[in-house]
Amino acid sequence: MTDTIQFDDGAAYERYMGRWSQLAGDAFLEWLAPARGLQWLDVGCGNGAFTEMIAERLSPASVHGIDPSEEQLAYARVRPSLRHATLEKGDAMALPFANDSFDAAVMPLVIFFVPEPAVGVAEMARVVRAGGLVAAYAWDMLGGFPYALLQDEMRAVGAPIPVPPSSDASRLDAMRELWIGAGMHDVETCQIEVERVFANFGEYWDTIHGGPSVRRQLAAMDTGKLALLEARLRERLQPDAQGRITCSARTNAVKARVRSGAAVLASPHSSAVS
Numbered sequence: 188m189t190d191t192i193q194f195d196d197g198a199a200y201e202r203y204m205g206r207w208s209q210l211a212g213d214a215f216l217e218w219l220a221p222a223r224g225l226q227w228l229d230v231g232c233g234n235g236a237f238t239e240m241i242a243e244r245l246s247p248a249s250v251h252g253i254d255p256s257e258e259q260l261a262y263a264r265v266r267p268s269l270r271h272a273t274l275e276k277g278d279a280m281a282l283p284f285a286n287d288s289f290d291a292a293v294m295p296l297v298i299f300f301v302p303e304p305a306v307g308v309a310e311m312a313r314v315v316r317a318g319g320l321v322a323a324y325a326w327d328m329l330g331g332f333p334y335a336l337l338q339d340e341m342r343a344v345g346a347p348i349p350v351p352p353s354s355d356a357s358r359l360d361a362m363r364e365l366w367i368g369a370g371m372h373d374v375e376t377c378q379i380e381v382e383r384v385f386a387n388f389g390e391y392w393d394t395i396h397g398g399p400s401v402r403r404q405l406a407a408m409d410t411g412k413l414a415l416l417e418a419r420l421r422e423r424l425q426p427d428a429q430g431r432i433t434c435s436a437r438t439n440a441v442k443a444r445v446r447s448g449a450a451v452l453a454s455p456h457s458s459a460v461s
């Protein structure tokens with residue numbers, strides 16, 4: 188499919204995915220249990236949903252974030268807790284940093300968007316010091332995506348859904364192999380289950396209309412098809428006694444340490460100079 192997912196509205200992303208990212212991020216940070224006072228890099232920081240958690244909870248010495256979307260970065264820069272962070276446009280496969288620049292690098296909900304995931308992971312390992320932490324979490328695209336039911340129903344009514352270029356990289360075994368392949372050690376993985384509660388179906392319906400993975404497709408649907416989609420979703424998303432809608436999702440997570448004295452596995456596309 189030639190249709191692509193566009194991240195050009197930080198506020199809409201916050202409603203659609205930012206809150207999901209923070210729900211998973213809570214458990215992810217608990218699992219990482221990182222030291223305080225580290226120099227952090229957030230690769231694919233987007234609108235700063237997870238970057239904000241680093242700044243607020245980990246007392247970092249510094250926070251850097253890179254993302255290809257200027258619109259997402261603009262939203263991130265106005266978060267009060269990120270006023271001292273360095274947030275800039277960049278490519279996950281060619282990080283604009285010298286070797287050994289950080290104590291920790293993280294890639295939250297991003298790896299399936301990286302055209303060459305192995306290159307992106309190698310780049311994180313390159314810019315993190317020996318003994319430092321390289322970690323990521325990603326929606327399990329084989330059944331754990333927060334809006335999998337929405338996508339199923341859109342397909343049922345004939346609406347196309349863009350697919351991230353590297354969906355297979357979100358598998359738990361694939362993530363483990365990517366981290367091992369980048370020469371890291373003490374590789375660990377885990378799965379994180381999360382739930383999000385919408386006040387009612389109306390909140391869910393309004394939220395998905397700003398979603399980068401479905402927004403343009405919903406806008407292009409005729410009124411009859413859109414009404415059919417809404418009816419199908421109402422039938423499947425049964426509310427509780429208070430009218431609330433509860434949705435669940437699953438992320439796969441990985442963490443490892445950069446080897447001391449290991450050869451630098453730099454991206455051939457990288458412009459960084461050690």
